[in-house]
Structure formats: structure tokens, C-alpha cells
Amino acid sequence: MVKHYSRFADISISEKILNTVFLLTIGLGYLTALANLYYTYQGRDGVAGLSVNDIVAMYHGSNSQTRLGAAINGIMEANLKYKSDKEVILKWVYEGAEEDAYKEKIAPILNRDCILCHTPSINASLPDLTNYAGVAEVAHSDGKPIPALIRVSHIHLFGIAFILFFVGKIFILCHMNVYVKRIAVVIPFVAMLLDVLSWFITKSIPEFAYVVVGCGALMGFSMGMQIVVSIYQMWFYKQKDKAITD
Numbered sequence: 001m002v003k004h005y006s007r008f009a010d011i012s013i014s015e016k017i018l019n020t021v022f023l024l025t026i027g028l029g030y031l032t033a034l035a036n037l038y039y040t041y042q043g044r045d046g047v048a049g050l051s052v053n054d055i056v057a058m059y060h061g062s063n064s065q066t067r068l069g070a071a072i073n074g075i076m077e078a079n080l081k082y083k084s085d086k087e088v089i090l091k092w093v094y095e096g097a098e099e100d101a102y103k104e105k106i107a108p109i110l111n112r113d114c115i116l117c118h119t120p121s122i123n124a125s126l127p128d129l130t131n132y133a134g135v136a137e138v139a140h141s142d143g144k145p146i147p148a149l150i151r152v153s154h155i156h157l158f159g160i161a162f163i164l165f166f167v168g169k170i171f172i173l174c175h176m177n178v179y180v181k182r183i184a185v186v187i188p189f190v191a192m193l194l195d196v197l198s199w200f201i202t203k204s205i206p207e208f209a210y211v212v213v214g215c216g217a218l219m220g221f222s223m224g225m226q227i228v229v230s231i232y233q234m235w236f237y238k239q240k241d242k243a244i245t246d
């Protein structure tokens with residue numbers, strides 16, 4: 001027995017209208033998400049604009065994104081006796097905040113300009129800058145903590161799976177090579193899963209930020225293609241052969 005599968009030619013105009021407004025809204029939502037991404041992540045690495053380094057800073061952490069770096073670039077700068085010491089401290093933070101260099105160059109500055117306030121016996125609530133362990137705590141950055149990553153991951157997986165499912169449900173009404181179609185519906189899901197997985201890997205291996213960007217782009221592109229092809233076929237495509245068996 002030959003089964004008949006429906007295509008856009010089989011659905012009503014009202015269904016096409018519903019599909020179209022849904023797809024357009026999702027497309028707009030995606031563009032808004034990109035804009036949000038830009039404003040959330042740009043400048044994380046200390047340089048204006050969005051780059052892979054922002055993603056590294058976000059997930060892996062970056063030496064220029066530390067509490068000490070931020071403080072010395074901000075209100076704590078005024079406490080420095082010599083302005084040139086700011087660069088010395090920032091350079092040390094950027095180079096990994098090692099203990100040997102701390103003893104040699106950093107401790108003298110902090111002992112002179114900072115510990116009058118940053119001593120536990122004076123201000124227990126302020127970072128302790130009297131020893132390496134205390135300073136190291138504010139001089140290193142670990143990126144997004146695991147619980148925060150897990151929270152964002154579960155929201156992403158649930159939310160985006162729904163979107164991809166409905167977009168895919170509409171897309172499978174397209175008339176095209178079935179093998180292309182079978183692969184096309186899987187790609188955005190795989191891209192999303194790899195994307196989320198690479199957030200966690202980027203925490204330890206910064207180079208994976210490229211995989212985060214690549215997979216995110218692939219998900220957006222493949223979903224975008226499904227939307228464009230679906231809308232095109234719904235309204236402009238004339239199906240020639242009638243019997244659809246795949």
C-alpha cells in the first residue's frame with residue numbers, strides 16, 4: 001500500500017497564514033536574540049565590539065576581567081600613589097597573576113597603597129590584600145560558574161527544542177529530496193546540542209569558543225534556511241507530481 005504524506009499543496013490557506021506568521025515571528029525573535037547576544041557579551045574582554053575573545057572571557061574567564069583589574073581600572077585607581085603602578089598591576093594580572101612576580105613587584109605596591117583598608121583586622125568585608133592567597137582570589141577569573149551554565153543550558157535546551165520542532169514540522173511539508181530533508185531537520189538540533197556542550201568545554205579549553213560560535217551560527221543558519229524555504233514553497237512553489245510517497 002502506498003502512503004500519502006501531506007505537503008504545502010495539501011494545507012488550507014488559513015493554515016499557511018498561521019504557519020507564515022509563526023515563522024516570521026520566530027525569525028524576528030532570532031534576530032532579537034542575536035542583538036541581545038551582542039549587547040550582553042560585547043566588551044567582556046575589555047575591547048569594544050563582539051569577538052571570540054568575549055566568548056572566551058564569558059565561559060573560560062579572562063585575566064583582564066578580574067575584580068582586581070576592574071577595581072584598579074575604576075574607583076581604586078585613586079588610591080595608587082603612582083599612576084604608573086596601574087599598568088604594572090594590570091600587566092601582572094593579565095600575565096596570570098603568578099606568585100613570584102607578586103612578591104617582586106606587586107606586594108610592595110599593595111602594601112604601600114592598599115592594605116591600610118584591605119586588611120582583615122581593619123575591614124573584614126574587603127578583599128584581603130595583605131598576602132598572595134587573598135590577592136590571587138581577586139586576581140583570577142573563572143568565567144561563568146557551572147550552576148549558572150546549567151541554568152542557561154536547561155532553558156536553552158527546552159526552549160529551542162520547541163522552536164526547532166515546530167519550525168521543522170512546517171518545513172517537512174516542503175517538496176524536496178527526502179534525504180536532504182531528513183538531514184536538514186536534524187542539523188539545527190545537533191548544532192544546538194554541540195553548542196551547549198562546548199560552553200562547558202570552553203570553561204577548561206578556551207579554543208572551544210570557536211566551536212561555540214560555529215555551532216551557534218550553524219543552528220541559526222539551518223533554522224533560517226528552513227524558514228525561508230518553507231515560506232517560499234508555501235506561497236510561490238507549484239508542485240508538479242501529485243503522488244508523494246516519502
Ligand code: HEC
Nearest residue numbers: 067068071072076079080110113114116117118126127138
Ligand atoms: C581608603 C580605603 C581603601 C584603600 C586605600 C583601597 N581600597 Fe579597595 N576597597 C575599599 C572599599 C571601601 C571597597 C568596597 C567598595 C565597594 O564595594 O564599592 C574596596 C574594594 C576593593 C576591591 C573589590 C572590588 C569588588 O569587586 O568588590 C578591590 C579588588 C580593591 N578594592 C582593590 C584595591 C587596591 C588594589 C587598592 C590599592 C591600590 C585599594 N583597593 C585601596 C577601600 C579601599
